[in-house]
Amino acid sequence: MIEYFRKNLVQSVLLFVLFAFFNLAVFVGFTVYLAWSESSETYEERLSFDTIEDSLAGTGLNANELEEELKRRGHFYLLIASDGSIISSAALPEELNTHYTLSDVASFSRWYLKGYPVNTKILGSGELLVYGFPKDKVVKYALTFPTTGFVQTLIFFPLLLVVNFLFFLFLFLRRQKNTQKEVRPVLEGIQGLGSKDFSPLDETGNFLDLKRALNKTDKILKQKEADRRDWIGGISHDVRTPLSVISASCELIKNEELSRRIRLNVLKIKNLVDSLNLQNKLNYGISPGKTETYRLSSVLRESAVGFINENDLGSCELKLIVEPELESFKTALDPYLFGRLLNNLLNNGLVHNPDGTVITVRLYNDHGPVLSVLNPIDGSSRSGTGVGLALVEKIAKYHGWESQIIRDGRFEVRIILTSP
Amino acid sequence: MNPERILFVDDDGELRELIKDLLSAHGFKSVTTAGDGIEALKILKQGKTDLVVLDVMMPHLDGLDLLKIIRENSNVPVILLTAKGEDEDRIQGFEYGADDYLVKPFLTKELILRIKAVLRRAYPGHHNKVLLDFCEIRFDKAEALKNDGTSYNLTAKESKILKKLYENSGCIVSLDALCECAIGENTYGYENTLMSHIRHIREKIEEDPSRPKSLITVRGLGYKLVTKND
Numbered sequence: 001m002i003e004y005f006r007k008n009l010v011q012s013v014l015l016f017v018l019f020a021f022f023n024l025a026v027f028v029g030f031t032v033y034l035a036w037s038e039s040s041e042t043y044e045e046r047l048s049f050d051t052i053e054d055s056l057a058g059t060g061l062n063a064n065e066l067e068e069e070l071k072r073r074g075h076f077y078l079l080i081a082s083d084g085s086i087i088s089s090a091a092l093p094e095e096l097n098t099h100y101t102l103s104d105v106a107s108f109s110r111w112y113l114k115g116y117p118v119n120t121k122i123l124g125s126g127e128l129l130v131y132g133f134p135k136d137k138v139v140k141y142a143l144t145f146p147t148t149g150f151v152q153t154l155i156f157f158p159l160l161l162v163v164n165f166l167f168f169l170f171l172f173l174r175r176q177k178n179t180q181k182e183v184r185p186v187l188e189g190i191q192g193l194g195s196k197d198f199s200p201l202d203e204t205g206n207f208l209d210l211k212r213a214l215n216k217t218d219k220i221l222k223q224k225e226a227d228r229r230d231w232i233g234g235i236s237h238d239v240r241t242p243l244s245v246i247s248a249s250c251e252l253i254k255n256e257e258l259s260r261r262i263r264l265n266v267l268k269i270k271n272l273v274d275s276l277n278l279q280n281k282l283n284y285g286i287s288p289g290k291t292e293t294y295r296l297s298s299v300l301r302e303s304a305v306g307f308i309n310e311n312d313l314g315s316c317e318l319k320l321i322v323e324p325e326l327e328s329f330k331t332a333l334d335p336y337l338f339g340r341l342l343n344n345l346l347n348n349g350l351v352h353n354p355d356g357t358v359i360t361v362r363l364y365n366d367h368g369p370v371l372s373v374l375n376p377i378d379g380s381s382r383s384g385t386g387v388g389l390a391l392v393e394k395i396a397k398y399h400g401w402e403s404q405i406i407r408d409g410r411f412e413v414r415i416i417l418t419s420p
Numbered sequence: 421m422n423p424e425r426i427l428f429v430d431d432d433g434e435l436r437e438l439i440k441d442l443l444s445a446h447g448f449k450s451v452t453t454a455g456d457g458i459e460a461l462k463i464l465k466q467g468k469t470d471l472v473v474l475d476v477m478m479p480h481l482d483g484l485d486l487l488k489i490i491r492e493n494s495n496v497p498v499i500l501l502t503a504k505g506e507d508e509d510r511i512q513g514f515e516y517g518a519d520d521y522l523v524k525p526f527l528t529k530e531l532i533l534r535i536k537a538v539l540r541r542a543y544p545g546h547h548n549k550v551l552l553d554f555c556e557i558r559f560d561k562a563e564a565l566k567n568d569g570t571s572y573n574l575t576a577k578e579s580k581i582l583k584k585l586y587e588n589s590g591c592i593v594s595l596d597a598l599c600e601c602a603i604g605e606n607t608y609g610y611e612n613t614l615m616s617h618i619r620h621i622r623e624k625i626e627e628d629p630s631r632p633k634s635l636i637t638v639r640g641l642g643y644k645l646v647t648k649n650d
Contacts, residue, residue: 229504229508229509234477236503236504237477237503237504237524239503240503240523240524240525241430241432241435241503241524243524243525244432244435244524244525244526245432245434245435245438246525247525247526247527247528248435248438248439248442248528249438251442251445251528252438252441263527266525270525295608298594298596298607301594301595301596301640301641301642302594302596302597304641305591305592305593305594305597305638305641305642308592308638308641309530309533309591309592310526310527310530311527312527312529318641319639319640320639320640320641321640322640327608328608336507
């Protein structure tokens with residue numbers, strides 16, 4: 001989930017940068033468009049003051065040519081003497097052919113001359129050269145700033161951008177935190193779906209549909225699991241009770257060999273039922289217990305002792321060897337599943353080997369800890385469905401371990417254990 | 421002879437008869453059986469039961485419901501006997517107040533050992549004296565009285581270890597379980613000290629400590645106490 005939000009944050013920052021660039025591009029594009037648009041041609045095609053000055057000095061266009069050029073553009077010019085009278089002009093609108101006072105000059109040099117936008121230039125001789133444009137074609141806007149204010153404004157804009165970015169980041173992170181808060185129970189719900197860890201989600205706030213659907217799915221899964229357990233319980237009961245009768249009846253058989261043979265077959269069927277139950281459970285993706293970190297040698301001894309106490313080994317023997325350096329080795333495991341793994345391997349040895357067999361269980365180091373269960377004779381091909389070994393492999397895989405079967409006349413199963 | 425009265429409850433008549441005979445043959449002088457929960461309840465109301473072995477899946481009133489009723493007004497030890505062997509079922513059984521749990525099919529030997537172990541835990545007063553081959557252990561006085569009349573005091577740790585072995589007599593008790601019983605958790609590295617305790621115990625209870633007959637070593641796994649009652 002954290003990965004998702006991290007990715008989301010990076011994407012959002014990129015989006016923000018992209019957004020800023022997009023706006024800049026639009027702004028530049030619009031400005032260029034304006035510069036090239038029809039209305040801007042009026043201003044762009046203006047004649048320079050130099051052209052007019054050259055004409056006035058008789059070194060450039062003659063008066064007619066100049067007037068022609070100005071008329072074609074709809075522009076005009078006038079040259080005002082220091083006393084306010086017009087010295088010369090070309091294409092001048094009639095209403096502008098007048099005498100100008102100082103206040104007129106002060107006004108139009110900044111703004112408009114009777115509605116006509118104009119540019120002005122003071123010539124060396126003290127006359128004022130005025131270049132005019134048609135009404136409503138050019139906008140003149142004069143701004144006045146205090147010097148310090150203007151500098152501050154220049155700093156302010158980039159600063160505003162940075163503040164904007166930080167504010168955006170703050171809002172985004174806050175929103176993201178809130179979303180995480182709302183999403184977390186939903187995600188935990190999905191992970192714990194069908195298990196006893198799942199507690200119904202509060203059906204309020206955001207993701208209402210999702211929460212309702214999860215609660216409903218959990219109910220269905222739990223019902224399915226209950227049905228499965230009842231079904232298996234029923235089947236188990238129907239098989240196990242007669243097996244108990246057979247097992248108890250063995251006590252009454254005087255012939256030891258016959259009694260042991262029957263008991264071993266009872267053990268085979270019992271183990272098969274147990275394995276099928278557990279395999280069914282693992283196939284459903286249900287974790288039977290909880291994985292925690294344990295000292296493996298201790299769990300191994302407990303499981304082996306449990307096996308010996310619960311089963312009749314007859315003249316078979318179980319030898320357990322733990323290399324001293326692995327006595328303290330700890331690993332994450334589900335003790336119930338580990339017990340089943342060892343149980344299946346030991347059962348396999350007990351059922352498929354003759355009396356007097358010594359089954360050796362070793363925990364040793366071979367580029368990492370390895371658990372080995374060795375039967376001196378490979379008798380497993382005689383019979384068996386392979387369910388027990390398939391389950392061993394499944395349990396090993398569940399823990400992230402690797403299982404290997406070695407057949408060299410003997411039968412050995414190695415579980416390559418990884419460090420926690 | 422075991423004086424405790426056992427009630428075996430299972431809907432399978434054949435199994436009931438067999439277990440009754442086998443328990444009697446193993447020294448339980450009073451074994452009663454019931455075919456369902458209602459019948460069992462009637463027997464229990466008479467108050468003459470020291471331990472109940474109870475099947476879970478039964479018609480009319482199943483084992484768990486019966487256990488719930490029993491626990492409302494009785495502390496009689498109950499061993500659940502069931503075809504359901506999954507962890508959740510075991511946990512549920514213990515939550516309802518079971519003292520032990522045995523999954524079918526079982527070895528008669530295991531059932532008997534478990535019955536004895538639960539009885540020892542439930543009625544410690546009845547089991548203060550333990551007879552071994554060459555001595556008698558008196559847990560109430562923390563002493564071992566050898567057959568030749570010599571008496572040895574048991575230290576607190578030795579008593580704890582012996583008691584743990586006695587509660588599981590006839591079964592192997594792992595090294596780790598013994599260490600845990602002696603010092604609590606974090607038992608790693610305590611094995612050598614445990615061996616030293618075992619050696620001292622043997623000196624007190626065995627005729628020849630180098631050839632033990634009562635406190636047996638199961639190499640690499642743990643120890644087993646063999647009592648005369650086993």
